[in-house]
Amino acid sequence: MSMAPLDTNGASTPGATDAFVQVVKATKRFGPTTVFENIDLIVGRGKVSCIIGPSGAGKSTLLRCVNALERLSAGRIYVGGDLIGFKEQGDQLYELTDKQAAFQRSKIGMVFQRFNLFPHMTVLENIVEAPVRVLRQDKAEVLERARALLVRVGLSDREKSYPAHLSGGQQQRVAIARALALQPQLMLFDEPTSALDPELCGEVLDVMKQLAHHGITMVVVTHEMGFARDVADEVVFMDGGAIVERGTPIDVLEHPAEERTRKFLGSVLGRAPS
């Protein structure tokens, strides 16, 4: 796999040669409102990056741009060296066709806050759908892999259930299995536990921890500070459409340098800013 071009200056930090996700000078506007501006972000191959911050900071939108569910207003995003949403020839950008864009997305797994399982399909059908219909893989092989994934997320006995008959935590675990069935190299999590009751969060976070240990690259937008502390290689704090602070979990979560970070952590963790 080719590396991201080196002339993307703003984003080159130590370790950039091993960058898997590279966000360069990214800006997103909806009409007159700016969601985020001039964001630079690098996630190394096999690393876990947690994006935290108050709602409205632009975290989710940034994540959705990485998957080309939204289009950037300016800047570039590279995943595994490929420019997202466009083809670059010389100085000219060419919009990807529906087919090319779809293929690009199939290599990036995404897990949503509201699970978004297909309600008219059973658990197994949900998982098998994309590998068989999108990647046209052999159905028997995919079924075998799907069952293995269900074992991994602890739901092997529910393959014939419909999503409506599962708890939120179970649905989210199926959603993770569905994304993994495409064997992506990057997993994006958009507040995966925010719609869950506190006692159901644990089972989803456990699956995600297990994933992180398997060495898949992950970008996680979350409010679970415990998860960020335990699993993240880097924690990024966003506020008001900009990255305020980034660093190791200990640096950002325990010894935040910025006042805004301290205030946010104080309100989230329920303790006064120190």
Place this chain on the structure above:
Amino acid sequence: MKDIETDSYSESPQDLRRVVPLFGAGLTRAFQRRRKAAPESSADDEWAIKARPVPRPGRWIATVVVGLLIAMLVHGLITNGTFGWGVVRHYFFTSLVLSGVRLTVILTVVSMAAGIAIGIVVAVMRMSPNPLMSNASRLYVWFFRGTPLLVQLIFWYNIGALYPKISVGVPFGPSFTSFSANHVLTSLVAALVGLSLNEGAYMAEIIRSGIIAVDVGQIEAARSLGMRHRLLLRRIVLPQAMRVVIPPTGNQVITMLKTTSLCSVLAIAELLYSVELIYQRNFETIPLLIVASLWYLLMTTVLSVGQYYLERHFGRGHVTMLTLNLQHRR
């Protein structure tokens, strides 16, 4: 208070078990429960809920009134000779009536199928980001929904007066072949075109409502899995839209079945026109209209059963409210 006996006191005349003690199953159940409850301590009996139900005299009065009306109706059907049940029986399976039934079915099936196909295209056009597409779709629905179907049918029947020749070729350019309109648009074709185009307008709105009802998150999830537009529409959006689309479409099919009787004005021998032909000769108007009505009823019954199974198929995976029970559970 372990055991709350919810069933031991019924609340209304719906529950005839208490009034007419003939319904075995319910009675046995009540019996078993009582026997089981017997050895338990008196403390439990004390806490069992044995409230007297609210008296509902209105329900009893309504039952008597409706019962009387039904009895009168049945009596009339049997004793009034003008209904001519013998004539009805005689004509029910005659070949002219049967071929009328066949043509009615053909008209219904073909124009519904075409209407649904048109409806899907028009609904997708309506949701297109291209303003020309969406406005063209709007115009279509506005026109065909806004003029009476009977007028449309007569219009298509007389299209030859407006366009005597139909030619196939390059728009505004040369034409390859041409036909005489009266030759191509026979009354049957005119009827099919009229019914389909009209149905398309209604189906477009029904299908659009189904598509709108699909959660945006579904589309995002499908896109994130790498699905392309067409696959996404076919595998994710339309199957889920079906759940919303089927009940009103069932309605449309049943309406269509009966609307085909309008084609009798174009001298098409569907069911109504067939019985008209018969009663114009023998003047047994009422019995023959009953023949037609019974056939229509029979066909709509078959369709309703079909709709039930379709709804069940597309409702899979959904927890739905099948009865509108606003009271507490019995």
